[in-house]
Amino acid sequence: MHTLLILSRHARDYHALVEAARLPDLAITATTDPGVASDAAGSFDLAFGEPALLRQILPALTGVGWVQSTWAGVEPLLDPALRRDYILTNARGVFGVQMSEYVFAYLLAHERKIFEKQASQAAGRWDPEPPTRLRGKQLGLLGVGTIGAALARTAKHFGMGVKGYTRASEDSADVDRYFHGSLAEVSAAFASDLDYLVSVMPDTAATRHLIGDEFLRALPPRAVFVNPGRGGVVDENALAAALQDGRLAGAVLDVFETEPLPADHVFWRLPNVRITSHTAALSAPPDIAPIFIDNYRRLVQGEPLRYRVDFERGY
Amino acid sequence: MHTLLILSRHARDYHALVEAARLPDLAITATTDPGVASDAAGSFDLAFGEPALLRQILPALTGVGWVQSTWAGVEPLLDPALRRDYILTNARGVFGVQMSEYVFAYLLAHERKIFEKQASQAAGRWDPEPPTRLRGKQLGLLGVGTIGAALARTAKHFGMGVKGYTRASEDSADVDRYFHGSLAEVSAAFASDLDYLVSVMPDTAATRHLIGDEFLRALPPRAVFVNPGRGGVVDENALAAALQDGRLAGAVLDVFETEPLPADHVFWRLPNVRITSHTAALSAPPDIAPIFIDNYRRLVQGEPLRYRVDFERGY
Numbered sequence: 094m095h096t097l098l099i100l101s102r103h104a105r106d107y108h109a110l111v112e113a114a115r116l117p118d119l120a121i122t123a124t125t126d127p128g129v130a131s132d133a134a135g136s137f138d139l140a141f142g143e144p145a146l147l148r149q150i151l152p153a154l155t156g157v158g159w160v161q162s163t164w165a166g167v168e169p170l171l172d173p174a175l176r177r178d179y180i181l182t183n184a185r186g187v188f189g190v191q192m193s194e195y196v197f198a199y200l201l202a203h204e205r206k207i208f209e210k211q212a213s214q215a216a217g218r219w220d221p222e223p224p225t226r227l228r229g230k231q232l233g234l235l236g237v238g239t240i241g242a243a244l245a246r247t248a249k250h251f252g253m254g255v256k257g258y259t260r261a262s263e264d265s266a267d268v269d270r271y272f273h274g275s276l277a278e279v280s281a282a283f284a285s286d287l288d289y290l291v292s293v294m295p296d297t298a299a300t301r302h303l304i305g306d307e308f309l310r311a312l313p314p315r316a317v318f319v320n321p322g323r324g325g326v327v328d329e330n331a332l333a334a335a336l337q338d339g340r341l342a343g344a345v346l347d348v349f350e351t352e353p354l355p356a357d358h359v360f361w362r363l364p365n366v367r368i369t370s371h372t373a374a375l376s377a378p379p380d381i382a383p384i385f386i387d388n389y390r391r392l393v394q395g396e397p398l399r400y401r402v403d404f405e406r407g408y
Numbered sequence: 409m410h411t412l413l414i415l416s417r418h419a420r421d422y423h424a425l426v427e428a429a430r431l432p433d434l435a436i437t438a439t440t441d442p443g444v445a446s447d448a449a450g451s452f453d454l455a456f457g458e459p460a461l462l463r464q465i466l467p468a469l470t471g472v473g474w475v476q477s478t479w480a481g482v483e484p485l486l487d488p489a490l491r492r493d494y495i496l497t498n499a500r501g502v503f504g505v506q507m508s509e510y511v512f513a514y515l516l517a518h519e520r521k522i523f524e525k526q527a528s529q530a531a532g533r534w535d536p537e538p539p540t541r542l543r544g545k546q547l548g549l550l551g552v553g554t555i556g557a558a559l560a561r562t563a564k565h566f567g568m569g570v571k572g573y574t575r576a577s578e579d580s581a582d583v584d585r586y587f588h589g590s591l592a593e594v595s596a597a598f599a600s601d602l603d604y605l606v607s608v609m610p611d612t613a614a615t616r617h618l619i620g621d622e623f624l625r626a627l628p629p630r631a632v633f634v635n636p637g638r639g640g641v642v643d644e645n646a647l648a649a650a651l652q653d654g655r656l657a658g659a660v661l662d663v664f665e666t667e668p669l670p671a672d673h674v675f676w677r678l679p680n681v682r683i684t685s686h687t688a689a690l691s692a693p694p695d696i697a698p699i700f701i702d703n704y705r706r707l708v709q710g711e712p713l714r715y716r717v718d719f720e721r722g723y
Contacts, residue, residue: 190543194542202513207682208526210685214676252505367526372535372536372539375538
C-alpha cells in the first residue's frame with residue numbers, strides 16, 4: 094500500500110483526477126494547506142504538488158521516496174540546504190501547446206502591428222500602414238527540449254528559419270542549425286541575424302544571467318526577445334538598457350527575477366515591453382494529473398519514472 | 409509583338425519585375441496615371457494593373473484582349489455597363505500566407521487576452537488571469553478557395569476543428585465537414601458550435617449581405633467574426649446590433665461597405681470591434697508579377713490562362 098500526499102492549490106481537482114484513474118494500492122490525502130499536511134507528514138511515502146508548497150514541509154516528509162512536481166520549474170526544491178534523498182520528477186511534455194500559442198500570438202502581433210492598429214482605432218483613424226510578414230524571418234531558440242521543439246514546429250509551419258542553442262541535444266528536426274558550447278563563443282553566429290529570440294531555458298547555475306549585456310549586443314536592433322521560460326536567466330538591468338537604447342526592438346516578458354514584478358520596476362514604464370504576468374503556460378490539472386498517474390503505474394511495475402530531475406544539473 | 413500597358417500605383421516595381429523576366433516579343437509602357445495611358449490607349453493589346461485604375465480607361469483600351477488584375481477583387485471591372493469582350497484574370501494563390509498570419513494573429517490575440525494584458529500593464533497591474541486555448545476550438549470558413557485552404561491548414565496545425573461553407577467545391581482536406589446550398593438552410597448545423605467565423609467570400613450578387621441578422625443569430629454568443637474578405641457580404645447594421653446586444657463576442661474587420669470607414673460609423677465606437685483598415689493581404693509586386701509573367705508565357709504558347717474571372721459569377 095502506498096500513501097500519497099497531494100499538496101496543491103488545485104488539491105480537489107487533482108484528487109478527483111487521480112481517484113478516477115483507480116490506481117491500485119493507493120491511499121490519498123489531498124489538501125491545499127501545508128499546515129494540515131504536516132500533522133501526518135511522516136506517514137506518506139509519495140507526494141504530488143507544487144514545489145513552493147512541498148518545500149515548506151519537505152523536512153517532515155521523512156518517509157517520502159518520490160515527489161512528483163505539478164510544475165516544470167522545481168527551483169524551490171533545489172536549495173542545497175534541503176534533503177535530496179528522494180526521487181524528484183517534474184512536469185514536462187504538456188506545455189508545448191500553450192507555449193506555442195503564447196509565443197506566436199506575440200510574434201504575429203508584432204508583424205501585424207496589432208497594438209499600433211489598436212491605437213489608430215482608438216484615435217478614430219483609418220490606418221493603411223502595411224504589416225510585415227513572419228514568413229522568412231529568423232527565430233533563435235535558447236533551449237530545445239519539448240517546448241523548444243513545439244515552437245520550432247510552429248515556426249516551420251509559418252515558414253521561418255530556426256536556430257537552436259542547446260547544451261548537447263539535437264532532438265528536433267525542425268531546427269535548421271544547432272549551436273552548443275559557450276554562448277559567448279557562438280553568440281555572433283547564433284544571434285546576429287535573428288528577428289526573434291525566445292528563451293525556454295531552465296533556471297540553473299549554468300544559465301543564470303546568461304542573457305546579459307554581452308549576448309544582447311550580439312542581437313540586431315530589429316530583434317524582439319520573448320521570455321516565457323525563467324526570469325533568472327536574464328540580467329534585467331542589461332535588458333532594460335538595451336531596450337532603452339534602441340539596441341533591441343522589444344521584449345515580451347512572462348517571467349522575472351522577482352514575481353509579481355515590483356511596482357517600481359523599469360519594465361512597467363518601457364513602451365516596447367509587453368508584460369504577461371507569468372501566464373504563458375499554466376499547470377492545468379487535466380494536463381498534469383496524467384503525468385503522475387503514468388509515473389505511479391511505472392512505480393508499481395518497477396519501471397523507471399519519467400521526467401526525473403537531476404538535482405545537480407537542476408532540471 | 410505584344411504591347412503591354414502597366415497601370416498601377418506600383419508601375420515602376422512591376423515594370424522592373426516584368427522586364428527582368430525577359431519575356432519574348434513584349435513592349436512595355438508603365439505608368440501610374442490613367443490620363444497618360446489614355447493618350448496611346450488604342451495601341452495596347454494587353455493590360456496589367458489595379459482594377460480601379462484600369463476601369464477609368466477601359467472604354468479607350470479598344471485593342472486589349474487580356475487584362476491581368478493585380479488584385480484578387482475585380483469589382484470595379486464587373487459593372488454591367490462596362491465592356492466584357494476580353495479575358496480578365498485576377499490574382500490568386502498568393503494571399504494565403506498573409507491571410508493566415510492576419511487571421512491567426514487575431515485568433516491567438518483573443519485566446520491569449522493580449523489587449524486585456526496590455527490594459528493591465530498600462531495600469532501597472534500584475535495580471536495573472538489565465539488565458540484560454542485555440543486548440544480544440546471550432547473554426548467556420550465562409551469560402552474555401554486557396555485562402556480558405558491556407559486558413560484551414562493553419563487551423564489544423566493549432567489543433568482546431570474546421571467547417572467549410574462553399575458553393576460546391578471540397579478541395580481542402582483540412583476541412584472536417586463541408587456545407588453547401590442555401591446558407592439559411594445549413595446555418596444551424598454550420599454555425600451553432602463555432603468559436604470563430606471567418607469570411608473569405610468574394611463580393612458577388614449571390615453573397616451580398618449574406619452575413620445578416622438571420623445568420624448572425626445562428627452563431628453562439630462566444631463567437632468572434634473575422635472579415636478579411638469583402639465588406640459587401642456583411643449587413644453592417646445587423647452586425648453592429650449583434651455586437652451591441654452581446655449576441656457575438658467580437659469582430660475583427662478589415663473590409664467595409666464604404667472605405668475608408670466613415671468617421672461617424674458605429675464600428676469605431678464598439679469596444680469589441682478591431683478595425684484593421686484593409687491591410688489583411690496586400691498585393692505586393694514581388695508576389696503578383698509572377699502571375700502576369702506565368703500567364704504571358706501561357707498566352708504566347710497558346711495555353712489557357714490561369715485565374716480567369718467569370719464575369720457573370722463575379723470571381
